[in-house]
Amino acid sequence: MTKTEMNKFKKILENKQDELERIVRNRDAITIEKSADALDEVQHASERELAIRNLDRESNLLRNVRLALRRIEDESFGICLHCEEEISPKRLAAVPWAAFCIQCQEQADRNQEQGNDMLEDLLVNAA
Numbered sequence: 001m002t003k004t005e006m007n008k009f010k011k012i013l014e015n016k017q018d019e020l021e022r023i024v025r026n027r028d029a030i031t032i033e034k035s036a037d038a039l040d041e042v043q044h045a046s047e048r049e050l051a052i053r054n055l056d057r058e059s060n061l062l063r064n065v066r067l068a069l070r071r072i073e074d075e076s077f078g079i080c081l082h083c084e085e086e087i088s089p090k091r092l093a094a095v096p097w098a099a100f101c102i103q104c105q106e107q108a109d110r111n112q113e114q115g116n117d118m119l120e121d122l123l124v125n126a127a
């Protein structure tokens, strides 16, 4: 990857980082406000859970964006962390913070799905 391309991704990632930091900060405030006047605990619990789940997703994304910026700094950006092959330019254009090539990502997603199922089973059995 050329320096120019790298700089282009750096700009995109920095913008995304700003945007996500704003969202995560605002969401924090909303979550606290909601729980403060939660009269109906059951109803608000599910709203809160949803807010927290969204926040989780955005926090995760923010972490991925930060890690991608770090990879730009040490010039390993665009290389799959798992198999060390180059990530396709098309994939990077769609997901600039991608840490894995499409094959490794699909494998990771499959593993994660299994992990989530297991977690849900545990929660159902516990309840």
Ligand SMILES: [Zn+2]
Residues within 6 Å of the ligand: 080, 081, 082, 083, 084, 085, 100, 101, 102, 103, 104, 105
């Ligand atoms: Zn890979």
